[in-house]
Amino acid sequence: MKLPWRMMMMTTRGRWRKPYLDFQCLSLRLPSNPPIRPYSAESHPQMSADLVKIMEQKMTSIELRTAHLQRLMNQPEMTAADYGRANKELRKFGGSMELIMELRAKQKEIDSLRTLIDECPEDKDMRDMAAEELSNAMEDENRLHHLLLKALLPKDDADERDCILEVRAGTGGEEASLFAMDIFKMYEKYSQKNGWKFEVVDIMESDLRGYKEASGSISGPGVYGKLKFERGIHRVQRIPVTEKSGRVHTSAVSVVILPQADEVDVQLRNEDLKIDTYRSGGAGGQSVNTTNSAVRVTHIPSGITVAIQDERSQHMNKAKALKVLCARLYEIERSRIQASRSRLRTEQIGSGDRSERIRTYNFPQGRVTDHRVGITCHSLDDMMQGEGLDIFIDALLLQQEMDAVASFGSL
Numbered sequence: 001m002k003l004p005w006r007m008m009m010m011t012t013r014g015r016w017r018k019p020y021l022d023f024q025c026l027s028l029r030l031p032s033n034p035p036i037r038p039y040s041a042e043s044h045p046q047m048s049a050d051l052v053k054i055m056e057q058k059m060t061s062i063e064l065r066t067a068h069l070q071r072l073m074n075q076p077e078m079t080a081a082d083y084g085r086a087n088k089e090l091r092k093f094g095g096s097m098e099l100i101m102e103l104r105a106k107q108k109e110i111d112s113l114r115t116l117i118d119e120c121p122e123d124k125d126m127r128d129m130a131a132e133e134l135s136n137a138m139e140d141e142n143r144l145h146h147l148l149l150k151a152l153l154p155k156d157d158a159d160e161r162d163c164i165l166e167v168r169a170g171t172g173g174e175e176a177s178l179f180a181m182d183i184f185k186m187y188e189k190y191s192q193k194n195g196w197k198f199e200v201v202d203i204m205e206s207d208l209r210g211y212k213e214a215s216g217s218i219s220g221p222g223v224y225g226k227l228k229f230e231r232g233i234h235r236v237q238r239i240p241v242t243e244k245s246g247r248v249h250t251s252a253v254s255v256v257i258l259p260q261a262d263e264v265d266v267q268l269r270n271e272d273l274k275i276d277t278y279r280s281g282g283a284g285g286q287s288v289n290t291t292n293s294a295v296r297v298t299h300i301p302s303g304i305t306v307a308i309q310d311e312r313s314q315h316m317n318k319a320k321a322l323k324v325l326c327a328r329l330y331e332i333e334r335s336r337i338q339a340s341r342s343r344l345r346t347e348q349i350g351s352g353d354r355s356e357r358i359r360t361y362n363f364p365q366g367r368v369t370d371h372r373v374g375i376t377c378h379s380l381d382d383m384m385q386g387e388g389l390d391i392f393i394d395a396l397l398l399q400q401e402m403d404a405v406a407s408f409g410s411l
Contacts, residue, residue, distance in 0.1 A: 052145065058152050059100050066093050096151045103144040110137050153404040158259035158334065159225030164327040165216045165257060169206070170233065172251025175240035177210030179361075180253040182384055183234055184214045187227075189386030196220030201320050202310045208241070215324060217260070224259040229358075229372075229396040231257045238363030248364055252357070260323065261330035268322065274298040275318065280309040297321040304328055359392070368392075373399055 069090045073083060113134040120126045167184045169176035191198040197219040204213040218227070235252045243249060277292040294309035295317040306324045308317040360369045361380060368383050369376045373395045382388050 051149075055145065055148060055152065059096075059103075059148065062093055062096055063100060066090065066097055069093075092157075096148065099144060099148045099151055103141065103148060106137060106141045106144060110134060110141060113137060149405070150401070153401065156225065156228070159228070160222055161224045162217065162219040162260040163224040163227055163257050164201070164260060164324055165218055165227070166255070167211065167214045168254045168256075169210065169212050170252040170254055172236075172249065174206055174208050174210060174242055175236075175238075175249055176251040176253055177206035177212050178208060178241070179210075179234075179236045179238075179251055180214065181209075181211040183253055183255065184211055184216070186384050186386055186389075187218070187230075188216065190389050191218050191220070191223075191386075193386050194220065194226075196223055200310060201324060202308045217320075217323065224257065226393055226397075227257050228259075229393065231255055232358035235357055235360045236363070237360065258324075258327040258331045259334070261326040266326045266329045266333075268299075268326065272300050274300055277314055293317060295321050297325055299325055299329065302329065302332070370395070372396065 069086045072078060072086050073090070078086075113130050116130045117127055117134070120130070165184070165187055167180050167187075169180040172179070188198045197217075199217040199219075201215040201217055202213070203211055203215075206212050233252050233254055235250060237248055237250050239246055240249050240251075274297070276296040276298075278294050278296065279292055280294040293312055293314045294307065295314060296305060296307040297318070298305045304325060306321045306328070308321040308324070311317045311320065358370065358372055360371070361383075362369070363380065366380045367376055367378045368380050370392045373392070375392055375395055377383060377388055377391055379388055
């Protein structure tokens with residue numbers, strides 16, 4: 001379910017008030033109180049002159065950078081690596097450049113209509129017709145300004161990437177392991193409903209067949225950008241299957257969402273890797289405990305270790321382990337860069353730290369509460385089937401965009 005900008009409302013004195021929505025399945029109170037009104041194509045009042053001026057500067061910068069990259073790519077002496085980097089940056093500007101070109105054409109149309117009105121002072125029919133067209137053109141210009149504003153807001157370069165999902169049982173013993181399995185399957189079902197590819201990377205089961213640890217690979221357009229706010233502590237309150245007296249226990253699992261890296265982001269050197277093979281453990285079956293198919297990869301400089309035994313093939317387990325290792329190394333580098341930019345940290349919704357409780361699943365009351373944006377959904381069973389998760393995700397993305405708009409002028 002999409003949460004539109006127009007749910008933000010102004011009082012008669014022109015001051016912001018916090019929005020309040022009351023649907024059948026949720027109540028929402030967003031804590032942010034931004035000084036600048038968020039804009040969108042659905043609701044676009046006239047922008048302030050200062051904001052338009054800032055946008056014009058950014059648009060000019062994009063136009064100049066795009067022209068420079070195009071000249072570089074046309075040079076015959078350019079190496080393949082340099083060409084790839086330039087082409088990647090050029091693609092990043094593609095959507096903005098299309099809007100800029102459309103806006104420039106609309107501005108020329110507006111100038112022509114104004115000139116026509118000035119040159120026909122005595123032709124009332126012509127002036128009326130031109131004035132109507134001018135009004136429509138100015139509405140289109142305003143709409144394009146708002147679309148461009150959204151396109152120019154700071155974005156995480158990793159948002160369009162695939163991701164690695166890691167779920168680990170925390171406090172709560174076997175109940176935490178069982179809930180970790182439920183959470184892992186919830187994301188699997190949510191991925192399937194979105195048409196994404198979900199691939200199990202590795203699962204370490206508990207005695208009751210819950211998941212002590214589980215990891216998966218999720219592939220599709222904009223996967224990391226949709227799921228990145230899911231990382232953190234997910235708390236569950238319910239009666240465990242092992243509880244005979246009917247008491248409600250509280251357990252927790254940690255969820256980690258890592259953007260998948262490619263060879264350009266992370267370059268693994270053979271001398272930095274220690275690769276061990278060993279026999280898979282498990283409940284039995286063909287090739288389990290009979291061949292050295294399990295793989296443990298250790299990155300010596302960082303000390304990170306990834307062990308995979310999910311596949312029967314040693315080569316497939318090695319490939320999965322290297323994929324997870326690359327994702328972890330890429331996230332470490334991203335975190336290092338972000339830690340040096342305090343302004344970017346303040347724009348995030350929650351730190352994503354594993355010690356942070358982000359959501360509570362209360363089974364006796366059939367509700368799920370996200371503590372970052374104050375949303376409570378009373379359709380817990382549907383949520384665990386992969387339904388309704390967009391309620392939380394859209395609200396978090398909305399909050400991120402509101403914060404980015406509020407700080408746009410100072411970027």
